[in-house]
Amino acid sequence: MARTRRPAAPAADGPDARGRLLEAGQAAFADRGFDGATVRDICRRAGVNIAGVTYHFGGKEGLYVEAVKHAHTCAARMNDFPAPPPGTPPVEKLRVFIREMVARMHAPASTTAMKLMMREMADPGRAAGVVVDEFIRPVAFALRGILRELLPGLDEPRLLATGFSVIGQILFYRQNRPVSELIFGKAAVDALDAGLVTDHVTRFTLAALGLAEPVGSSPRRGGTA
Amino acid sequence: MARTRRPAAPAADGPDARGRLLEAGQAAFADRGFDGATVRDICRRAGVNIAGVTYHFGGKEGLYVEAVKHAHTCAARMNDFPAPPPGTPPVEKLRVFIREMVARMHAPASTTAMKLMMREMADPGRAAGVVVDEFIRPVAFALRGILRELLPGLDEPRLLATGFSVIGQILFYRQNRPVSELIFGKAAVDALDAGLVTDHVTRFTLAALGLAEPVGSSPRRGGTA
């Protein structure tokens, strides 16, 4: 009678074993990587037997792919960018794009989901294609469209490079935050909150495109909205 | 008599066992990561017995740390930035900084060394401190010094953000090249060679700072030198 059939550790009323494995796997893969995370640890955290991974996902790699897909499903409200009303001037579209992008990098819907996807992007493999197709590429082409409107005469390579300049600025804060903190100290980097970064990147970019006053020109902030 | 004492596989006249382990380890860690690389594989490639790693470095982790140090020694002619003669205008210093930085990202002295360091920066640990102290921080402060000259009135957070905008643009091409190729195709990304990137980043940055004509303003290139 001491034997309870129900799973031991976590909430038994929540998602089923498969769902719990998915979430535990997402968390484990996010902060230990594919090789670093172990099936045993994932199952322990999910309150599921070791055999559960093979049973539900066919193996560790299957769980990984599904976890990444699940992550992109979670965090990929990237699509639901607030669609600007038609007739919105391109400059305003770019402003919105940068603001939304910075916001999602600083405070993503799911931290672990974002970490997992970033890890997969760092060295692509296994599930990179899925993330790129449904998560990254739409955003990239949206940005390219905006920039094409703004710079109709620019040749393709330079347009691409301009897009990379925008994304590169934004991505930096997510990809290189730990190193930045090692260099300049955590306090200095933490001072750059989403608002300030949005402000700066918008102004830096618009100034580079000749659509705003250059950085440092005016002591007052006059960037975004 | 059939027994040859000399190591089997690689060149026997080159570096000794310790040195060969260092190089093989650097290569293995660079493209498989710490967990992915195996001591057995490293020893096989180095032509050294399995016990060699423990004997010479005290273990796998010791070899990893030394490999990263060795990598930073190899690729870290980062210090020997062409020191601009005193009296050089800050704008020219920034031009040189960007050009050198882009060049080293596109064609580092040692590809594997660069990959290994980048991997360690992606999620710091074990040997991140060494790389930052002797490789990254000097460059970061050099850039900050240049920007401080250019923007004497800017507050600290925004100066920091400006530096991140510069480095973010440059780093993008090294950190996100695989993903970029997945999105836009290898050909389109390969078209962005070091010269074009230097040209673009320089112009984009100087325009953002109000020191050059904005991107797309003139059909001719007028950027760097």
Place this chain on the structure above:
DNA sequence: GTCCGTGCCCAACAGACGTTTGAAATATAC
């Protein structure tokens, strides 16, 4: 009731991992 399929658990598997052992081989000092 019996039957069968689904979901899950236990225990064990074979393999790979990093590390250690103790001796053989080499280099160095005398």
Place this chain on the structure above:
DNA sequence: GTATATTTCAAACGTCTGTTGGGCACGGAC
């Protein structure tokens, strides 16, 4: 020459990995 220290070797160690086969409990069909 002998004596000593350093380096390399083959073989095994214990541990941890992902995976698997067999069995237990529950569900609806009949």
